[in-house]
Amino acid sequence: MCGGAVNEAPGGLIVETGIQATGFNQLHCDGGPQESDEAAIAAAERHFGSSGSWRIVSEGPSVAAEAFATRHGVERQPLYPVMAMPLAGSMPPPKTPLVLSTADDIAGLRLFVDCAGAGYRMDPALLKPLATNAALAEGDLRFHLGRLHGRCVAVSVSVRSGDTVGVYFVAVRRGFRRRGFATAVTWHAIHAGANPGAGTAVLQATPAGYPVYARMGFTRITDYWLWDLPGLHPRP
Structure with missing residues (x-):
């Protein structure tokens, strides 16, 4: 709709919406072992480039994402719960x-x-x-x-x-x-x-x-862990 694309990467999925804002361009980690997340993050960094703004999304803690964000001086966002509600009787x-x-x-x-x-x-x-x-x-x-x-x-x-x-x-x-x-x-x-x-x-x-x-009436069913990476540049 906005000229974006979805690309599979080893260990994850790269989502680009065509909207140049951090939360709209994402890497969704598969939640596999640490080396899988590391491979996915490396692919996303190459895809978005050093000046791109993007977000890492994981359905659980990610050692690789935490380490990558820390190297760039970025703190993890608060947990973003996924919630659901049955419509019948709401x-x-x-x-x-x-x-x-x-x-x-x-x-x-x-x-x-x-x-x-x-x-x-x-x-x-x-x-x-x-x-x-x-x-x-x-x-x-x-x-x-x-x-x-x-x-x-x-x-x-x-x-x-x-x-x-x-x-x-x-x-x-x-x-x-x-x-x-x-x-x-x-x-x-x-x-x-x-x-x-x-x-x-x-x-x-x-x-x-x-x-x-x-x-x-919504109830929490899982959490997303998020790291926002607005225009990464190597830290000294």
Whole structure:
């Protein structure tokens, strides 16, 4: 959609999205022995180059990733739990003053990009590749908006896959938080993105989002270990 690619590497999978920001370009380690992670990390370093920004993702502790990050003065990110919730019998969406919708044109995608950038303290220009007709054509991928008095103040993304709907990129503008807006746009992503008969919603929680999702009924099923590597340069 944004000109990215997925490449297999010994011991892992290199994911490049076409968005030049650290969390969007990743190495997923297979979780094998240390030498397997070392080979995967070396392949990712060659792929992204010394000036590229990328992230190592592992489903458990990785001695190789920790050592590589330490050499470059990078600390591991907090654990990012993967959470799931059965849709049958789940709580109804909350009442909210937000006007909730799903982007169906470029103007809507531009609103998403602007709000997501503000919510994550990210230059919206980095997310500009999302505001394309190619994004609108992805039937299983939807961008959701929450407006208050006409202004987009909360966003989310849903991805449909079989009987599961994944929720991603939940963001709320600063100054509009602690009003239940994150809960509202998460519920909208689940119900607007689910296939008929979908049975499960899944997401990956930030430390700040974890209590929100736990109150909604999501439970922790595993953890991701993350190391963000923004533009590596050899240390003296």
